[in-house]
Amino acid sequence: MRLLVTGGAGFIGSNFIRYMIGKYPQYDFINLDALTYAGNLENLQVIEKHQNYQFIKGDIADVEFVEEIFQKGIDTVVNFAAESHVDRSIHDPAIFTRTNILGSQVLLDASKKYGVEKFVQVSTDEVYGSLGEEGLFHETTPLSPNSPYSASKAGADLLVRAYYETYRLPVMITRCSNNYGPHQFPEKLIPLMISRALANQPLPIYGDGLNIRDWLHVEDHCQAIDLVLHKGKSGEVYNVGGNNELTNIEIVKGILKHLGKSETLIDYVQDRLGHDRRYAIDATKIKQELGWQPKYTFEDGLKETIDWYVENEDWWKRIISGEYQEYYEKQYGKI
Numbered sequence: 001m002r003l004l005v006t007g008g009a010g011f012i013g014s015n016f017i018r019y020m021i022g023k024y025p026q027y028d029f030i031n032l033d034a035l036t037y038a039g040n041l042e043n044l045q046v047i048e049k050h051q052n053y054q055f056i057k058g059d060i061a062d063v064e065f066v067e068e069i070f071q072k073g074i075d076t077v078v079n080f081a082a083e084s085h086v087d088r089s090i091h092d093p094a095i096f097t098r099t100n101i102l103g104s105q106v107l108l109d110a111s112k113k114y115g116v117e118k119f120v121q122v123s124t125d126e127v128y129g130s131l132g133e134e135g136l137f138h139e140t141t142p143l144s145p146n147s148p149y150s151a152s153k154a155g156a157d158l159l160v161r162a163y164y165e166t167y168r169l170p171v172m173i174t175r176c177s178n179n180y181g182p183h184q185f186p187e188k189l190i191p192l193m194i195s196r197a198l199a200n201q202p203l204p205i206y207g208d209g210l211n212i213r214d215w216l217h218v219e220d221h222c223q224a225i226d227l228v229l230h231k232g233k234s235g236e237v238y239n240v241g242g243n244n245e246l247t248n249i250e251i252v253k254g255i256l257k258h259l260g261k262s263e264t265l266i267d268y269v270q271d272r273l274g275h276d277r278r279y280a281i282d283a284t285k286i287k288q289e290l291g292w293q294p295k296y297t298f299e300d301g302l303k304e305t306i307d308w309y310v311e312n313e314d315w316w317k318r319i320i321s322g323e324y325q326e327y328y329e330k331q332y333g334k335i
């Protein structure tokens with residue numbers, strides 16, 4: 001297999017490359033990543049010298065550049081490349097449309113032109129919108145995205161579907177719930193709260209803190225994508241969720257408890273615009289059809305993740321001292 005992994009320097013993409021190289025060292029891996037603020041080649045240091053691994057810096061929305069890569073021979077594409085942070089999409093939606101929609105379309109076109117045998121689009125449960133207190137997202141739930149981020153991911157999903165219906169391009173879509181684990185950029189809830197608590201800084205909770213997310217360990221997610229890649233059916237969508245529904249405030253209190261920090265650090269701030277209330281995902285299909293079983297309990301996964309951030313302070317401090325700081329300070333004051 002000659003695999004093009006786009007967005008392989010990001011959080012989920014880099015975990016996926018490390019997981020896959022460990023499991024399939026005979027495959028060829030090409031990691032195409034634009035190295036935007038969230039891309040970090042440090043995440044791949046342990047495998048960067050592997051003989052079947054190659055990194056290429058570039059933009060998936062650049063048609064000529066992408067074609068040059070496909071000319072070298074690619075049989076499988078896993079598309080992780082995306083602008084992924086909801087808050088950033090609320091402040092500056094344009095780059096989300098360009099990377100997430102246009103970039104996906106450029107990859108689909110090249111895949112069609114060069115006869116790619118499998119195309120996996122890594123998507124999100126946010127495309128389904130928001131749930132009330134009851135119910136779950138199923139693969140058949142109508143798309144109803146609420147943020148510019150989720151709208152751009154839904155747009156890409158519809159294009160992927162269209163390339164199957166129109167051209168029979170062998171595509172599959174995965175839709176995951178909220179990921180957590182090592183190497184996550186400290187703008188997402190869990191690593192942001194861990195890093196701020198370690199620095200004894202206030203922890204900004206949007207609104208009443210009772211919004212619910214369903215948490216999935218990134219390694220369990222990688223295992224699910226591996227299964228879809230090898231056993232999934234063309235044209236199908238697979239939901240991937242950890243079945244760990246928690247309110248944001250429960251998560252933050254759990255982090256503070258594990259770190260032995262005081263709850264007085266909690267700071268309720270203005271709510272996110274259009275803040276989705278609840279995500280909860282039905283992952284029966286991938287379990288029954290492909291035999292997926294998550295191996296992490298949330299309790300163990302969260303503890304292990306917190307410990308990773310404690311042990312890898314240098315990693316996230318380098319990030320926080322860079323461009324991210326400016327962005328954060330504009331919104332919430334000095335970090």
Ligand SMILES: Cc1cn([C@H]2C[C@H](O)[C@@H](COP(=O)(O)OP(=O)(O)O[C@H]3O[C@H](C)C(=O)[C@H](O)[C@H]3O)O2)c(=O)[nH]c1=O
Binds near residue numbers: 125187189205272
């Ligand atoms: C950053 C931050 C977040 N929150 C709240 C907002 C959400 O209710 C929850 C999680 O927020 P986060 O931005 O980490 O993740 P989501 O907005 O749920 O979206 C994430 O999970 C999906 C599946 C993707 O597809 C996104 O790419 C990914 O970013 O914590 C706060 O209360 N304070 C904060 O400072």
